Amino acid sequence: MNISDLKGRLGLEELQGAYEDRPLTGGYSSDLLSDVMAKAEKDQALITIQAHKNTVAVATLVGLAAVIVCNARPVPQDMIDAARDEGVAVFRTGMTQFQAAGLLYAALGSGA
Amino acid sequence: MESIPIDTEGASPVVLELIYRLKVSDVMTRELVTAAPGDSLRSVQHLMRDRGITGAPVLDGGRLVGIVSIGDVIAALDGGWIDEPTESRMTRSVIVLEEDMPLSFAISYLNRYGYRRFPVMSRDGALVGIVTAADIIRALLVEMNREVERLESGLARENARQRAAQAAGAGGGEGREPLLLSFTTRRFDFENAGKASTELKKALKGQGVDPATIRRAAIASYELELNQVIHSYGGIMEFSIGADGVEILAKDTGPGIPDLESALTEGFSTANQWIRSLGFGAGLGLPNAKRSSDEFFIESAPGSGTTVRARVRIISEEKA
Numbered sequence A: 001m002n003i004s005d006l007k008g009r010l011g012l013e014e015l016q017g018a019y020e021d022r023p024l025t026g027g028y029s030s031d032l033l034s035d036v037m038a039k040a041e042k043d044q045a046l047i048t049i050q051a052h053k054n055t056v057a058v059a060t061l062v063g064l065a066a067v068i069v070c071n072a073r074p075v076p077q078d079m080i081d082a083a084r085d086e087g088v089a090v091f092r093t094g095m096t097q098f099q100a101a102g103l104l105y106a107a108l109g110s111g112a
Numbered sequence B: 001m002e003s004i005p006i007d008t009e010g011a012s013p014v015v016l017e018l019i020y021r022l023k024v025s026d027v028m029t030r031e032l033v034t035a036a037p038g039d040s041l042r043s044v045q046h047l048m049r050d051r052g053i054t055g056a057p058v059l060d061g062g063r064l065v066g067i068v069s070i071g072d073v074i075a076a077l078d079g080g081w082i083d084e085p086t087e088s089r090m091t092r093s094v095i096v097l098e099e100d101m102p103l104s105f106a107i108s109y110l111n112r113y114g115y116r117r118f119p120v121m122s123r124d125g126a127l128v129g130i131v132t133a134a135d136i137i138r139a140l141l142v143e144m145n146r147e148v149e150r151l152e153s154g155l156a157r158e159n160a161r162q163r164a165a166q167a168a169g170a171g172g173g174e175g176r177e178p179l180l181l182s183f184t185t186r187r188f189d190f191e192n193a194g195k196a197s198t199e200l201k202k203a204l205k206g207q208g209v210d211p212a213t214i215r216r217a218a219i220a221s222y223e224l225e226l227n228q229v230i231h232s233y234g235g236i237m238e239f240s241i242g243a244d245g246v247e248i249l250a251k252d253t254g255p256g257i258p259d260l261e262s263a264l265t266e267g268f269s270t271a272n273q274w275i276r277s278l279g280f281g282a283g284l285g286l287p288n289a290k291r292s293s294d295e296f297f298i299e300s301a302p303g304s305g306t307t308v309r310a311r312v313r314i315i316s317e318e319k320a
Helices: A002-010 A032-039 A054-064 A076-088 A097-109 B014-019 B041-051 B071-078 B103-113 B135-153 B158-171 B195-206 B211-231 B272-277 B285-292
Strands: A013-016 A027-028 A044-048 A066-069 A088-090 B056-061 B063-069 B117-121 B127-132 B179-186 B234-240 B245-254 B295-300 B306-313
Touching: A002 A066, A002 A088, A002 A097, A013 A032, A013 A076, A013 B245, A027 A097, A032 A054, A032 B211, A032 B285, A044 A054, A044 A097, A044 B234, A054 A066, A054 A076, A054 B195, A054 B211, A076 A088, A076 B103, B014 B103, B014 B135, B014 B179, B041 B056, B041 B071, B056 B245, B063 B071, B063 B117, B063 B135, B117 B135, B117 B306, B127 B135, B179 B195, B179 B211, B195 B234, B195 B245, B211 B234, B211 B285, B285 B306
Parallel strands: A027 A044, A044 A066, A066 A088
Antiparallel strands: A013 A088, B056 B063, B117 B127, B179 B234, B234 B245, B245 B306, B295 B306
């Protein structure tokens, strides 16, 4: 499944759509940015509630494909602007991190 | 459009220093005028008129449960629900500031969220004040006046020259071989945090370095950079990219680490609550940086600064 499939498959709101579409290799869920730095892999989707510019910096450094902001947290414009500059997709959902991770896991597991 | 037309990233160094040095508690109003959830919007309207305010936090038994603005009162007058209790119309998900956050946060929040006031909480979660754009402008005017006087008296000339020298150093050396990059970091400047590491990553990519090495260098650099922002008074990040490796020099001006061994232990953290709420300060930084480096030297003492020299080897010639 590709980044562009996230919106439809998980029912997400797309906040930043200027990115290079490519296959997702998995997901990582954490709110500790150092933990994301250490453990998240390239081309994964980050499931988090940390909606600020520094999340984008970490995503860029690790090469993450997308950031999914949960619990309908407000996403500041400067985060979206930074994500557009770096080509990182940003989505938002009212789901909890548990729910979003579950759906993503199932969607990736089905091989589609 | 913006409440406070100050660029928290690109303003002059003097202004930036001001807004990172001043704390929210330095500018907030401490005399609080609050409403209770059961108060009618009409009584809130009278409260605003009598006290000359445009918004009030709503407290339930001392706990902050919402905020009501003059906009809510006008909408109530217009819509005919002015006699309803405040709790039925107040904003419930309140964005708050913490009293020891730098003033730059208050400025960013005002410009970012479109609210005109933010309640201020203490470390232990009690409401201790409120901040409006007027509070910030007043405090900034006072501080800027003081700064101008200092500049005029010539005392600050030396500082300014140093700053200019630093700023010139920050942009220099790009595009040379061996590539040298230099950046400055500032205490609590989360707006620019990560910039040095992002530039390092771009430079390494440009040099065709393999992705695994780039990742390790980026992690080491990012953690050291963020440590300067979170814990130090500010410092410099210098990178030297040679054919066989990346040298990272992270040098700050204090206050130094009292217990290096603890600081290098995973999970040990001295970060405060609001820094943790941003996703930092989990006690993973230095261990991450060390693990990602092939060589790692750290020197620090209380009262002086911390210097870290890290080296990440480039596994050259092998096609990644």
